[in-house]
Structures are given as C-alpha cells and as structure tokens.
Amino acid sequence: MNSDKQPENPSTPGESSSSGRDNGPPPGYMTVGTGSTPEAAARLISMLDQDSGYGGSITDGEAGRWHNNIGEDRPGAPPTPVLPGSSTGSAEQDKQRSHVLQLRYNQNKNALGRAIHGTIDILKGFQEENLKWPAHYPTIPAESKQTSHIRSQSRPGLAHTQSAMGDFQPPRSPDRPRGLRRAGTSLGPDFEAESSAAAEKEQKPEPRLITPQLAHDFSVLKLELRMGGRTQTDLVHSLEKGSIASLLDGQIQQSVRHLYAIKDRIEDTSSKVLVTGDLNAGKSTFCNALLRRKVLPEDQQPCTSIFCEVLDFRENGGVEEVHAVPLGSVYNRHDESTYTVFALKDLEKIVIDNEHFSQCKIYIQDIRSVDESLLNNGVVDIALIDAPGLNADSVKTTAVFARQEEIDVVVFVVSAANHFTESAKNFIFTAAREKAYIFMVVNGFDVIRDQQRCKEMILKQVHGLSPATFKESSELVHFVSSNAIPVNNSPGDDGDDDPSDKGKGKNPEKERDFGDMETSLRRFVLEKRARSKLAPAKTYLLNVLGDVHNLATVNRDVAQSELERVKKELDALEPEFEESKKSRTEAGETVDRLVEDTTSEVYGHTRDTLQNCITKVGEQDLGIEYPGLLSAYQYAEDIKDSMLHEITETVRLCEENARTQAAQGYNGIKNLGILHLGNMHTDIMFRADRMYRRSAHALARQVDIDIELWDFFDVASLWERQEKVAGTGMAVTVAGVVGGRLVGGVGWLDGALGAAKIVGSNNLRRLIIPGLIAGVAIGVSYILASVPKSLPHRLSAKLSTQLAAIDYTHSNAFRISSEVRRALKGPAKEVQIGLQRNVEKLQLKREENDKLRAEASEAKKYFSNLFRTSSELRQNVQRIDLEAAPPAAVSAGL
C-alpha cells in the first residue's frame, strides 16, 4: 500500500528532542549527489529547517561536550545559527546556505582525500622500513594495574569504557579526540588470562612484544590474535620479533586497503546504509517496511543468504530489475557480463540459499514521496543493503564484518525477543571502531508483553555496547514492529493474501512509532551525511596516524637506545679485537716454537743417547758368561744379540723419553690455548700411547753382522793391551811377539831372526824347537783365553761400522723426533685455528655491529621523520572541521 501521508512535522521521540525542536536552531544540511532535483531538495531542506535538529538534548546545555569528540561519526550540534523568526528561511537563503555547506563539504572531502594519500604513503614507507628493520611493537614490563593506570593517564590514549578493562576513566586529552570506545565483552576472557601471562613476563621481558595494557592504545594497527583458543597475550609472547613484524606488516597492508576503500567511499556521492543484525531479526521485513513495498523475501526461516543492495531505479535508467552478481565477479552496471538480470518477482530464487551469487543489486522505484522516501529523497543517492543474518554462518558473518567498513551508516536490527547475541555484540564492537553511532532498530516489539522491561533491558545492553549510541538513544534506538507496516506487493506478485500481511496497517500506534523511527533515520542518514560520510574517514585517519605516531615514538626511542648499545658494544669490542689479533700472532708463534723446541730436544737427546750406547756397547758387561772354547761361536752369537738388544732397548727408552717430552709439549700448548681461548680448548686430542706403535726399528733385520774366525783373534787390540800390561813374562812376551807375528802373518821370520841374534846360534839350535812349540802353545792359549775380552770389542766395532753405514743414529733420532712433531702439530694447529677463529668471530661481531649501527642510525632517522610527519598530518586531519556552521552572514541570508 502506498503511503500518501503528507509530510507532517516530524517529531522526535523523547522529551529532549522536543525541547530541542522548540529551542534549538535548525539543523544544517547539504545537497550532494545525482539523484536530487532542485524542487525536491528545496522541499527536503525546508522540512529539515522546520525539524528540531538532530539530538535535541544538545540544546540542554550539553553542546560543548561535542567539541571534545571531534572526528566521530555522530550527531552534532546544529551547525547553522539561524536568526530567530527565520526558521523557515527563504528559498534564496536556503540555496545559499546549501551552496556554502556543499562547498565546505567538498573542501573537507578534498582535505581528507589528501590526508588519505599522505597516510597511505606513510604506511607504505613504514612497510618498507619494517622489512629492513623489523619494527618494535611496544612492550612494557608487567606492572600493577595502578601503575598502568598512571601510565595511561600520563599519555594521550584511548578511553576504555567497558568494565572488563578496568574501572577507571583516563582524562581525555584536549589535543586528541576521544578515541574509539570499545564495547567488546569478548575482550573480557583475554583480560582474565593475561594477568598470569603478564606475571611471567615480569621475569623475562621480551622485546618487540605488546602487553595487554599497551595493546589498548592501538586502534587500527593493533595486532589481533585470537586463534585456537589461546589468549592474545599467550600468542604474542610466543612470537619471534620477525613474526611480530610480519603481523604488523599484515595490519599495515589491511590498513592501506581500507584507506583506499575509504577514499572510494568519500568520493562516492551516494550513501550506503547497511541493514544488518541477527538471523531472522526481521531485517528484510524492516527494509520492505521502509520501502512500503514487499521487495525482499521475508520468511520465518533464515532466508537472506546474499547481500541485497536496494537502489533507486533511476540509477538503472528507470528500469526495475535485479542484477545478480556471480561469485568472484566485480559488478559493473555497464558491463552485462558481470551480472545476470532477473525480474523482481524472481528475487526470492536468488536470495534464498544461493550458492552462485555473491550479491544482488535491486533497482526499484521508491513509491513513497520525496519527503518520506529514503531512496528517492531528493538529496542523495541512497543504497539500502540487506545483509545475511550475522549468525547464519561464519563465512557470511565475516563478509558482513568486512562490508561494514565501506558503509556510511549501520542500521542494526535486533530482535526484541532475543536481545543481542554474541555475534551481534562482536559486530557492534567492530563497527564502533569507526562509527561511534549505530542506528538500532529493536524489531518485533509487538510480541513483547512487558514492553517497558524490554526497553530497559535493551537500553542497558546498548549502554554497555555503545555508550555513545546510548546517550542519544531517543534518536538512535527505536522499538518497532516492522510487520505492522502496510506494504505494496511487488509487480509480478500474484497478490495472494500473505498470512504475514494480516493485521498490517491496523495499528496506528505502531505505524507512528515506525514513522518516528523513519524520521530519525532520514535525519541520521541525510542531514548528518557530511558527518556520516566524512567522519568515519576522519576518525580512521586519526586512529591510524595516532597508531603510527605511537609506533614512531617507540621505534625512534628503541633505535636510539639500540644505537647507543651498539656503539658501546663496538667500543668494547675494539680492544678485544686488537688483543685477539695480537694473540693470534704471538701465541701462534709460541706454539710453533714449542713444537720445534720439543722436536729438536728429542732429536738431540735420542742422537746422543744412541751414539753413546753404540760406542759403549762393546765395553759393557753384557752379562754373558764365556762357556769355553767349544761354545765360542755360540758365545759370539749371544754377544751380538745382546748388543743388538741393548741398542734396541736404548731406542725404546729414547721413544719413551720422546713421549714424555711430547706430553710436556702438549701441556704447554694446551695451557696456551686455555690462556688465550678459555676452557673451550681443554679437550684438544692428544694420545701419547698412540706414538711409536709400529716397531720401526727392527734392528736385527737391518743389521746383520757375520761372525768370522778372526773376530776371536783380536790381535790388534791384544797388542795394544799387552803393551799396556806391565810384568808379563818373557816367554809370554816372546810367545806374544812370536805368536803375534806368527798369527799376525807374513813378518814372523823377522821375529825368529831377532831371537837368534839375542840367544846365539848354538843355544838357539837347542832352544828353538821346544821354545817354538811352547811359544806357539802359549800364544794360542793366550789368544783363546782372551776371547771374552776381545770378542765384544771386535763385534762392537763391526756393529758400529755397520750402523754408521746405515746412518742408524740419525735416522732413529729423526724418526723419533718427527713423531713428536707430528703428535704436537695437531694440538698446535687446533690452538692456531682457535686463535684465528677468535679473530674471525670478533671480526664478524664487529661487522654485524657495524651493520646494526648503520641500520639503527637509519631507523632512528626514519622514525624521527615519521614521528614528525605523522604528527603534522594528524594535526592537519584534526583541523578538518566537519562541525563548522556556515558563515553567519550566509545563515542570516545576508
């Protein structure tokens, strides 16, 4: 049914609004958009002029309060001081004022546009810097609630209003607009859990982590971590700095995307009104009631599964139809491939349980008059968006959450019977980040028996969820029964009686309530358009720039202290580095010298000992008894073996000595290692028992002296000895001489002749035979008797000659000392490598610190700059006055 009600003076429910109407100046307005006609605009303007103005309570002496809250999406003080008696104003005056307001709107819009671009540039720069120098997310040690309160009070921050966050109200800084009011009870559990985590943190403060207290000072770039049932604090505390930085990166990206969306939104001349709420709350019925047409399907069961955007049909060339946008497609009305066209009567098919389309655009003719119509209001193009129920499913709920960001006005439909569900509370909490005011429609009021109690309960909940909305509840919270509003059937509707239509239009009281709600909604959407459209952008910009400013402050300070720390570390590192280079050279040389000294000492000792042994082996008592002539050969063999054994034993002793020397050398090296490198070098491998494991000196095989007959007759040495021995008998002497000569070889005749001369020829003849016999006998027996004395000499001389021939002494000394060198080289090398590594480690540390210093210095410069630019830009945004009234002269009609 078409409402042909004439525009009556719209009244605002509640006393405050009526007092506002009587006493307050008329509200400001502007004309923007393509859908207006001058005539319609003039009518609306005049209607608005007659109206009380938004939020009559402002005139009750509370107007000043708003100026503290600049930047919020809210009803404000009536902007246009109009002279008494000129409340209706002339058409000319209206035009002028409208013109001025439009001009101002454009100025503000452009200023915000510039600020958005500036902020995007800042955020992109921040993102790049975050890659190079992972930004620190502020951290404070866990502290008592009281301390954190003091902190909060000492810095401009966000006001936290819900009781879960503590019951204090920090004073609002005059230079910073009141921040977002968070009303999420969902934060409650986090808070409970965070206290224990904060206690842990007290013991081990982690850098780059956020604490619950400070988390609240962030609005846009807040790291939201609600996953897997773990609390935000638990998660953040378990993250690496890189992860924090990448989370921040994600937030920045999201923020940049949102800024682009905001830009589009403020450039868009139309206004978007999102109608959302819980499943089956009556959203579609409410939209139909607003349109006075049954356009959207209503059902007792959940039915709206996609976004339905209702637009004026003039935007579609005056054709009523539905454009269904397939999933994944981006709608463009001028490109038919981006949508499928349906007739209005087919809407139900598209909307209910649809899996092919993401949204539909419904172009309809608003059958209501310009004065009453929301779509065809003569001021601005309005899109009414019916969203799927919040708790339909998580995907759709998320989509609704995302959608609200591009929306100018949120109308939240709540069932009077069910009140606010958890999803409803979450949604309002999220929406309140940008839109301090949410238009609440409490639907299905007709089914409530104790309506007063219901009102009280709902308002109490609104108070908790959105205090700002609560303060203006007379304008913003409405109790209606949408199904009581008579509606026309859509073209194509068979017109059959719908049981749900029964009783419609039979309850003037409900219709009046609905009418009051509509007037408030029109005011909220149209009159406050400048604010509803631009204020979210301003609020968002202030929030994001505030966050950037906070991060810049923290990071500038962190960079500064990092710079100082690194500088200090570098200063301390320099002497250590120089010292390590010095000890690499000095200790390296000492170690080398130690190896060489030990080696040459072992060489000298081995050579001397062996030499000595070889020389003296013939004189030593080898402990072998002379068994007599018959075993003389065996005796000689034994002596030879014994000598060889003696020498071998000496070699073994030399090896033993070398081991001891090597162990001492090793200890020296190890001590040097400990001295210069600390205890890490105590485990250098050295195994003395592994030295000389091969019997490299199988002497018997190398030296093989043959025992000859002559070895038993060492006449030469006997001769020497005989000369030394005094008192030896003549016969012996003779025998010795004779024997000696005899034995000695060719010159024995000389001896005989000599004897003949002495004795005389006769005597000689008598003596010669027995003498000769005796001489020979004595000589032979003497020689044989002296075998034990002469044989060792003889053998030792032969041995010595042979050993000299094979360079035995040197080669053994060389072998033994080389093994010492080899054994010590390993530990020496390790110490030298350790010394080198030490130098390299310090060098690396120095280079790293140098790099850190450069990065910190760069970061400090960057964040100091960011601190300045973000604060300048923020001031610029703050100066954008969305509340400004048109000049008095214009208002007064000049």
Ligand SMILES: Nc1nc2c(ncn2[C@@H]2O[C@H](COP(=O)(O)OP(=O)(O)OP(=O)(O)O)[C@@H](O)[C@H]2O)c(=O)[nH]1
């Ligand atoms: N008593 C009463 N019933 C209502 C009112 N408004 C809507 N309904 C009924 O509630 C049911 C659901 O209404 P819809 O408009 O389809 O609800 P919705 O929120 O759009 O549902 P979804 O889109 O599926 O989330 C329908 O049967 C309506 O007739 C009301 O004010 N009072």
